[in-house]
Amino acid sequence: MKKIFFFAAACAAMLTSCSDDDSSSSGGSNAPLSVKVNGTLKKFSNVEVELEGQRVYVVAMSTNHSEILSFETDLGYTGDGYVFYVQYVKDNTIYWEGENTTSNVEVNTENRLKGTFGATVESYNDNGDVDETLTLTNGKFDLPY
Structure with missing residues (x-):
């Protein structure tokens, strides 16, 4: 429940803090988070990181x-497999998040998170069946906070 609340709160904060002249769907050339979605590069410049206890939430x-x-992710853990709930x-x-999430967290401190990730993500129809699957590859993040 906390995860859903944080996700909604972070989205609301980003919506209210962004200026009206944003027109591009991708971030700047030095975006702190990027990923390919079905082969198309997406760059995110609007990134919120929240540390709550030992849990680090990124939106x-x-x-x-x-x-x-x-x-x-969990604060302080580095190495393979420490990005989850994509x-x-x-x-x-x-x-x-589907079955095939991979990650490598290189830096994970109280003020910086850096690493790579990939995942298969799925949407579901009203019957609970998979409706669409997307592949996230070459994900990179370098997030001072």
Whole structure:
């Protein structure tokens, strides 16, 4: 429940803090978080990082607010497999982490998170069946906070 609340709160904060002149769906050339979605590079400059106890929550939003990427990790852990609960939202469709998440966290301190990730994410129809699958590859993040 905390995860859902943080996700909603971070999205609301980003929506209210972004200026009206944002027109590009990708971030700047030095975006702190980037990933390929089905082969198309997405860059996120609007990134919020929240440390709550030992849990680190990351929420990134495209400048036109049509795409959101979020994930979690545990403070202090580095190495393979420490990015989890990957979610991707595009045009109000939520894609949940599937079976094939990979990650390597290089730096994980109280003021910086750096690493790489990839995942398969899935949306579901009203019957609970997989509706669409997206592949996230070459994900990179370098997030001072």
